[in-house]
Amino acid sequence: MKRLLALLGVLALIATACGDDDTATTAATSAAPATTAAPATTAAPADPLQAAADACTPGQVDGDLSFYNWTEYIDPELIDAFEGEYGVEVIETFYDSNESMLAQVDAGGAVYDLIVPSDYMVTIMAEEGLLIDLNDSAITNLGNLDPTFTGLPFDPDGAYSVPYQWGTTGIGFAYEALGEDFTPSWSVIFEPDPSYAGEISLLDDSRETLGAALKYLGYSLNTTSQAELDEAVELIRGVKDSIKLFDSTTFDDNLVEGETMVAHGWNGGFLGSYDGISTDDYDAYEDFGYFIPQEGGVAWVDTMAIPRTAEHVCTAHTFIDFLLDAENGAALTNWNFYASPNSASAEFIDPEIIEDESIYPSDETFANLEFIADTGDFEINYQDALTAIKN
Numbered sequence: 001m002k003r004l005l006a007l008l009g010v011l012a013l014i015a016t017a018c019g020d021d022d023t024a025t026t027a028a029t030s031a032a033p034a035t036t037a038a039p040a041t042t043a044a045p046a047d048p049l050q051a052a053a054d055a056c057t058p059g060q061v062d063g064d065l066s067f068y069n070w071t072e073y074i075d076p077e078l079i080d081a082f083e084g085e086y087g088v089e090v091i092e093t094f095y096d097s098n099e100s101m102l103a104q105v106d107a108g109g110a111v112y113d114l115i116v117p118s119d120y121m122v123t124i125m126a127e128e129g130l131l132i133d134l135n136d137s138a139i140t141n142l143g144n145l146d147p148t149f150t151g152l153p154f155d156p157d158g159a160y161s162v163p164y165q166w167g168t169t170g171i172g173f174a175y176e177a178l179g180e181d182f183t184p185s186w187s188v189i190f191e192p193d194p195s196y197a198g199e200i201s202l203l204d205d206s207r208e209t210l211g212a213a214l215k216y217l218g219y220s221l222n223t224t225s226q227a228e229l230d231e232a233v234e235l236i237r238g239v240k241d242s243i244k245l246f247d248s249t250t251f252d253d254n255l256v257e258g259e260t261m262v263a264h265g266w267n268g269g270f271l272g273s274y275d276g277i278s279t280d281d282y283d284a285y286e287d288f289g290y291f292i293p294q295e296g297g298v299a300w301v302d303t304m305a306i307p308r309t310a311e312h313v314c315t316a317h318t319f320i321d322f323l324l325d326a327e328n329g330a331a332l333t334n335w336n337f338y339a340s341p342n343s344a345s346a347e348f349i350d351p352e353i354i355e356d357e358s359i360y361p362s363d364e365t366f367a368n369l370e371f372i373a374d375t376g377d378f379e380i381n382y383q384d385a386l387t388a389i390k391n
Helices: 023-033 048-054 076-086 098-107 121-128 206-216 225-239 251-256 266-278 313-323 326-336 343-348 376-390
Strands: 065-070 091-093 163-174 199-202 243-246 264-266 286-293 296-307
Touching: 023 091, 048 091, 048 313, 065 098, 076 091, 076 163, 076 313, 076 326, 091 098, 091 376, 098 121, 121 296, 163 206, 163 251, 163 266, 163 326, 206 225, 206 264, 225 376, 251 264, 251 266, 264 296, 266 286, 266 326, 296 313, 313 326
Parallel strands: 065 091, 199 243, 199 264
Antiparallel strands: 163 264, 163 286, 163 296
């Protein structure tokens, strides 16, 4: 789920300055021989939060967990199971974009023990000093991760994050709008048919939405070319009258409720909604579908990380370890319809999910996808571009 951007600011750790004892210094000076003393060295102030994390042991809890997550992204029964097993409460707070999460964490007004940043955001937050190093010795299930999801470019050493779920960004649609025989292309948004123009939604996410336009134009969604970005802006502006809303929260609900006919969004959101409205007498998959455009799109990884707002770092480590358990990882995927980075979970995941290429795309399709990368100072250009489009 996506996924931006630049965490600004670091919660200041209060370091106790070591003052000089003037009386002791005077006495020592009068008694010392007349020789030149070596310059005193000053040790770096201790990092109490990191020290607390480094001391955590497997299964340890040190208080309730404040969990800041994307909306509708975890099975409530997993929360209940964790609370029951460890005797703590999980307080959930939700966000709908990486940007809003970044702003809240950066502001430092609220305590969050565990967050779920998307790939590129991990890089940004780590560079800004907003994440603590994870204590691998307290996360005994790390070995369950599929090797594909270790050594990832946004956190190559896994120092700050552990993969949570992964998936793709594409297009959810009503067959009423596209029919059965259509080209699976971004053109359904950027060259809409008049029959459904005005009933399209795009994600309210600068990198995702500009990325979709860039892929349609044949560019990398990680471009740092202002000319290419400007071309993507003009493409979206050209169809703005066909866009009903920019939304990252209810894009799937709006589709199944008939508010939109074509929607840009995350695969698990669509599939979860289709499954949710299906009954013994009604199969929503006969009316709705999802596809990854032939031009390619986003492959994303959401992660678990501990911010410097944390107060209960050991509980956070234990919750990460809990979700990396094979059966718990499978329960997460079976509930939210996003792919699991946990290879040990595969045997417990529903076969129809494992076999669904809209959840687990083929190697050929996967090769045409890109992870969103941090573009450094160019990130602000993406944010400004989406703001300009919406205004």
